Amino acid sequence: MGFNNFRINYITRTILLTATIFGFSFLWYNTNLTMTLILVGLLIVFQIVAMIFYVDRTNRVLNNFLESIRYSDFTRTFQVESLDSSFDKLKKSFNEVIQDFQAVRAEKEENYFYLQTVIQHIGIALIAFQKDGQVELINNATKKLFQVRTLHNIQGLREFSPEIVQKLLTIKHGENILVRVRQKDDLLQLAIYATEFRIHNRAIMLVSIKNIQQELDEKEMESWQKLIRVLTHEIMNSITPISSLSSTIQELMHNIINSFEALNIGKEETESLKEVEQAIQTIHKRTDGLLHFVNTYRNLTRIPTPNFTIFKVSRLLNNIRELHEKEIHEKGITCRVIVEPESLELSADEHLIEQVLINLLKNAIHALEGRENPQIDIMAFLNQSGRITIQVIDNGKGILPDVLDKIFIPFFTTKPQGSGIGLSLSRQIMRLHGGSINAYSKPGVETRFSLTF
Incomplete structure (x- = not known):
């Protein structure tokens, strides 16, 4: 108008x-x-x-x-x-x-x-970058995952993992890849998915990164538990009647031998019956051993629900050291407890965590046999993510790389008298606490077990 x-x-x-x-x-x-x-x-x-x-x-x-x-x-x-x-x-x-x-x-x-708020709120790491690696967008989950405040170029992740940088710069549209990153205190299984799009004649690669280590561990533990349930059920069903029958036959044979001896019946027959009795005793002993073995592994499927309480970490660690004080002193081991800050408190089931730490400390003591200047450090602190971490560190013989990936598998052990259940049980206890247990070892220098809550 x-x-x-x-x-x-x-x-x-x-x-x-x-x-x-x-x-x-x-x-x-x-x-x-x-x-x-x-x-x-x-x-x-x-x-x-x-x-x-x-x-x-x-x-x-x-x-x-x-x-x-x-x-x-x-x-x-x-x-x-x-x-x-x-x-x-x-x-x-x-x-x-x-x-x-x-x-x-x-x-x-x-x-x-609105979209910025959604992107920053998402728990999966998101990175948008150009072909030359110049970063255009990252969210809070990315900063938390890679422990960075800002990221201007993908090359800035090289210190975290060179493999991550190489995979991100070469990933293609629609591609899914899995990258494993081992750090001193943690093990990450990163699932990476990429989508490419164009804005103002610029090719942008949008990548989502998620740590699926916890999901993999949970699925692995569920599989082991199902297998153990089936095996223990079948073994118990087969061994229990044998143990009962062997016990009954053993009593009958004992009574028959006593009768023969009382009646002064032939010596040769009596000796033969005693040999049969010894054989039955051996069978009964082995069946009882197998029942004990099976019951031990059934513990993996019978961990009680954690009873969470708040307690001082320093009290827990000092109790663990005092419990093994005599053995540590006899073997000449220097054991230090370090808690920073001293007032650090943890919300967990104290008895279950104590069981985990006792197992780790026993393993550390065993690893120090025959070593000069043996030393164990039990430490507690807040890690870079602000999460409470407890570590048991020793300067023992260490764990070989090909063995390190298997130590948490049920039944696997390097000890002649080991059951292969201790570390598996420890991992499951940590999973019930929403945490993780990881191991790092440099043979002959240092072995470190980390509990992260």
Whole structure:
């Protein structure tokens, strides 16, 4: 509407100016009215100046309006004095257009902040980067996973893991890969999925990264528990009758031998019966041993639900050391308990965690046999993620790399008299606490077991 009024106003001014010029020409050629000619001439000059001012003022308003659109500056407004003027109606139209742009911009900003909030809230690490590795977006889960405050280029993750950098820079659209990263205090199984898209002729790779180590451990433990349940059930069903029958036969044979000896029946027959009795005793002894063996492994499926309480970590660790003080002293081991801060408290089942630490300390003592200057450190602190971590560290013979990946598997042991249940039981206890247990070893230098809550 404002533009239509401007056009009408401009046409009207042009017609009036043309009519005035025509009147000036008529007076010039047909009359001698000098004063009238001067007045008409001044009127022409006034109309020309007024038109120039009118058009120039309109151009300035148009220029300001277009600059507001170009630079997205929608804070500017045009003052409207009276809607009777076509020029003011033009300003009103511009103001309405700017208000519409403001509404659209506000809606886009709301959507942007909404998406930003969603991205930052997601628990899966997200990274958007260009082909050269320049990072355009990361969320809080990424910072937490890689322990970084900012990330400008994928190369910045090289210190965390060179393999991660290589995989991210070479991953293709729609590809799923699994990367294993072993750190001193933790083991990560990272599932990486990539999607590629284009923005303003730029190729952007959006990558999601999730640590699935806990899920893998839980599935592995569930599988072992199912297997152990089946095996123990079948073995118990088979061995229990044998143990009962062998015990009964053993009593019968003992009574028969006593009867033979009382009646002074043939010596050879009595000796033969005693050999049979010894054989039955051996069978009974072995069946009892197998029953004890099976019952030991059934403990993996019978861990009680943790009874969570809040207790001082320093008290727990000092109790563990005092419990083994005699053995540690006899073997000349230096044992230190370090808790930082001293007031550190843990919410867990104290008895179950104590069982885990006793097992780890016994393993450490065993690993120090025959070592010079044996030493064990039991430490507790807050790790880089702010999570409570307890470590048992020794300078024993260590664990070989090919063995390190198997130590938490049920039935696996490197000890001649070991059952292979201690570390498996410890892992399951930590899983019930929502935590993890991991091992790091440099043979001959250091072995470190870390409990992370």
